[in-house]
Amino acid sequence: MSRKGLKHPYKPKREYKYTLKDIAGLAGMTRNALNVEKVRGKIDPGDFGSVITFLIKRIIGKRLQGDLFTSAARVTKGARRRKSRVHASEKKPKKTARRK
Numbered sequence: 071m072s073r074k075g076l077k078h079p080y081k082p083k084r085e086y087k088y089t090l091k092d093i094a095g096l097a098g099m100t101r102n103a104l105n106v107e108k109v110r111g112k113i114d115p116g117d118f119g120s121v122i123t124f125l126i127k128r129i130i131g132k133r134l135q136g137d138l139f140t141s142a143a144r145v146t147k148g149a150r151r152r153k154s155r156v157h158a159s160e161k162k163p164k165k166t167a168r169r170k
Contacts, residue, residue: 093121097128 093115094104107113113124 088121090115093125096125098132099128 090101090104093113094101097104099107104113107124108115114120
């Protein structure tokens with residue numbers, strides 16, 4: 071049983087932090103592209119509401135352009151390279167000797 075007037079022990083508030091790198095990763099763009107959007111006034115990284123609005127618009131725009139179930143994040147360079155190496159005949163590309 072709790073006594074009348076007994077207060078709960080102090081519980082510190084949690085703090086969450088995010089960086090431009092985090093926002094750019096979620097939006098599927100580079101940090102430089104995000105800085106351009108910041109200069110144009112489309113996002114204010116210091117305002118959490120602005121960040122959420124920007125990400126929602128970006129994700130919805132990406133999904134309307136393509137597959138509805140793809141993520142907003144970009145395809146990594148390695149995945150792009152692997153896709154570009156696939157040939158119509160599905161043969162592996164020839165390996166060339168390295169020059170020293």
